[in-house]
Amino acid sequence: MRIAVVGGGPAGLYFAILWKKRHPGALVRVFEQNPPDATFGFGVVFSDRALEFLREDDPETHDLITPEMETWHDMTLVHRARR
Numbered sequence: 001m002r003i004a005v006v007g008g009g010p011a012g013l014y015f016a017i018l019w020k021k022r023h024p025g026a027l028v029r030v031f032e033q034n035p036p037d038a039t040f041g042f043g044v045v046f047s048d049r050a051l052e053f054l055r056e057d058d059p060e061t062h063d064l065i066t067p068e069m070e071t072w073h074d075m076t077l078v079h080r081a082r083r
């Protein structure tokens with residue numbers, strides 16, 4: 001089975017990982033138009049809860065990405081003057 005994934009963003013990369021895990025014999029290729037490490041200054045935020053889900057469902061990926069993450073504990077959501 002040959003799978004072509006167009007786009008190496010979070011969705012494309014994680015889909016490729018999950019597909020390869022489920023179908024180890026498949027040839028999975030990710031095609032990305034931009035050079036490696038081009039992120040244009042944005043990232044993906046995980047809540048603690050989301051990270052817990054990932055750890056429960058996919059501990060291997062969790063353990064690979066968490067050492068690369070930045071953590072903030074001082075964020076406050078303010079909506080109409082209410083914290």
Ligand SMILES: Cc1cc2nc3c(=O)[nH]c(=O)nc-3n(C[C@H](O)[C@H](O)[C@H](O)COP(=O)(O)OP(=O)(O)OC[C@H]3O[C@@H](n4cnc5c(N)ncnc54)[C@H](O)[C@@H]3O)c2cc1C
Nearest residue numbers: 006007008009010011012031032033034042043044045046
């Ligand atoms: C300015 C900005 C700030 C953001 N800040 C945050 C944040 O702080 N926290 C957060 O959680 N989320 C943030 N986001 C949102 C987050 O980046 C997106 O939710 C996430 O990147 C979506 O992932 P994706 O894989 O669906 O799409 P994308 O990340 O858009 O990935 C799609 C990929 O496909 C590639 N592609 C498209 N067409 C082709 C083609 N024809 N051939 C080859 N490659 C192709 C693109 O180059 C791209 O790399 C931000 C987004 C922006 C724009």
